[in-house]
Amino acid sequence: xxxxxxxxxxxxxxxxxxxxxxxxxxxxxxxxxxxxxxxxxxxxxxxxxxxxxxxxxxxxxxxxxxxxxxxxxxxxxxxxxxxxxxxxxxxxxxxxxxxxxxxxxxxxxxxxxxxxxxxxxxxxxxxxxxxxxxxxxxxxxxxxxxxxxxxxxxxxxxxxxxxxxxxxxxxxxxxxxxxxxxxxxxxxxxxxxxxxxxxxxxxxxxxx
Amino acid sequence: xxxxxxxxxxxxxxxxxxxxxxxxxxxxxxxxxxxxxxxxxxxxxxxxxxxxxxxxxxxxxxxxxxxxxxxxxxxxxxxxxxxxxxxxxxxxxxxxxxxxxxxxxxxxxxxxxxxxxxxxxxxxxxxxxxxxxxxxxxxxxxxxxxxxxxxxxxxxxxxxxxxxxxxxxxxxxxxxxxxxxxxxxxxxxxxxxxxxxxxxxxxxxxxxxxxxxxxxxxxxxxxxxxxxxxxxxxxxxxxxxxxxxxxxxxx
Numbered sequence: 001x002x003x004x005x006x007x008x009x010x011x012x013x014x015x016x017x018x019x020x021x022x023x024x025x026x027x028x029x030x031x032x033x034x035x036x037x038x039x040x041x042x043x044x045x046x047x048x049x050x051x052x053x054x055x056x057x058x059x060x061x062x063x064x065x066x067x068x069x070x071x072x073x074x075x076x077x078x079x080x081x082x083x084x085x086x087x088x089x090x091x092x093x094x095x096x097x098x099x100x101x102x103x104x105x106x107x108x109x110x111x112x113x114x115x116x117x118x119x120x121x122x123x124x125x126x127x128x129x130x131x132x133x134x135x136x137x138x139x140x141x142x143x144x145x146x147x148x149x150x151x152x153x154x155x156x157x158x159x160x161x162x163x164x165x166x167x168x169x170x171x172x173x174x175x176x177x178x179x180x181x182x183x184x185x186x187x188x189x190x191x192x193x194x195x196x197x198x199x200x201x202x203x204x205x206x207x208x
Numbered sequence: 209x210x211x212x213x214x215x216x217x218x219x220x221x222x223x224x225x226x227x228x229x230x231x232x233x234x235x236x237x238x239x240x241x242x243x244x245x246x247x248x249x250x251x252x253x254x255x256x257x258x259x260x261x262x263x264x265x266x267x268x269x270x271x272x273x274x275x276x277x278x279x280x281x282x283x284x285x286x287x288x289x290x291x292x293x294x295x296x297x298x299x300x301x302x303x304x305x306x307x308x309x310x311x312x313x314x315x316x317x318x319x320x321x322x323x324x325x326x327x328x329x330x331x332x333x334x335x336x337x338x339x340x341x342x343x344x345x346x347x348x349x350x351x352x353x354x355x356x357x358x359x360x361x362x363x364x365x366x367x368x369x370x371x372x373x374x375x376x377x378x379x380x381x382x383x384x385x386x387x388x389x390x391x392x393x394x395x396x397x398x399x400x401x402x403x404x405x406x407x408x409x410x411x412x413x414x415x416x417x418x419x420x421x422x423x424x425x426x427x428x429x430x431x432x433x434x435x436x437x438x439x440x441x442x443x444x445x446x447x448x449x450x451x452x453x454x455x456x457x458x459x
């Protein structure tokens with residue numbers, strides 16, 4: 001949602017690819033279009049700079065498909081000069097710390113980076129004994145092993161549904177080297193954020 | 209090569225953590241495979257701010273040239289139906305890198321023991337025939353107990369005896385494959401149950417130490433028994449194994 005609000009828009013980015021998982025569940029059954037945009041895992045490319053790719057993956061990639069996902073995606077990419085940034089969220093209850101998680105000011109951002117990543121990270125690093133799992137972990141493992149500079153920003157949040165506070169927790173990234181040049185203007189962003197908010201609000205009302 | 213089997217209580221893996229942490233081993237590589245569930249985290253053996261930012265993944269290789277020791281640490285479970293390909297990949301790596309011998313640290317369900325096994329030491333060993341020739345005598349001297357074979361059909365007394373390691377993960381597969389491939393492999397295991405397996409890890413790693421002498425074992429003067437838990441260094445990642453601090457509002 002952060003990326004949709006602050007970075008993506010239909011003018012500067014075009015859809016260039018899609019990853020379909022063998023057991024993915026799609027709401028529509030239309031199979032006629034070449035790039036079905038109702039797929040859950042889309043790749044966008046910046047029109048003005050085709051070397052910049054953005055992947056929106058809103059489905060859960062099961063553990064036995066993560067490796068194949070990686071091979072398919074990274075296999076078709078040039079690895080020289082490649083840099084990867086991963087954004088992910090996770091429940092704050094999973095965060096291990098000396099004090100109780102109730103007293104922590106969530107949402108908060110933590111980062112993990114591979115050896116080759118030399119730039120500044122926008123938030124503190126994830127301390128031991130915390131670990132990261134699933135697709136973000138698979139991507140970061142791949143990058144560490146194949147010496148690709150990569151950084152993962154994990155946002156620990158205590159809200160299950162999509163909400164603006166969690167989305168805005170990623171704001172420090174807007175000033176990073178990678179995303180600085182890609183940010184949309186502020187009015188567009190607020191409009192998108194409002195759209196997300198209203199979409200989820202209707203479900204919160206139990207009195208209809 | 210020293211490695212754990214992902215087994216009951218994760219005792220093998222905990223014991224390996226102790227070895228890597230105490231001997232301050234250097235990471236030399238990754239065992240990159242699609243057979244294990246992916247995970248990442250910062251250096252689990254960090255001792256200071258400076259060395260705490262190195263990324264670790266789910267299977268890594270450490271070495272200590274002075275003791276000719278290479279250790280493989282596995283940090284996540286197998287993906288469904290992938291344990292066999294993993295064993296094959298592992299054993300072909302062992303053969304290809306001309307590893308002299310392999311020691312697997314493992315564990316087995318304590319509740320599956322028979323009446324005789326309930327008495328005495330909960331530690332067992334297994335040696336492939338090729339390793340038996342080399343160190344079989346030493347095991348006798350150390351007074352170690354070999355893992356018993358059990359009846360294929362319990363209750364019926366005159367059936368064949370087979371090797372059975374319940375809860376041992378890939379231990380049995382690794383062992384039987386090594387026997388048939390002529391590899392020198394030893395399995396050291398402890399009977400235990402899920403729970404706080406830190407004491408089990410210490411027992412297992414001290415058992416290993418009786419043979420490999422990785423660290424000096426101190427003899428406590430007061431009660432004349434070997435009190436070995438003090439010379440192993442607990443890694444920083446073992447903190448908070450059982451959850452966070454409690455919310456003050458609870459009281």
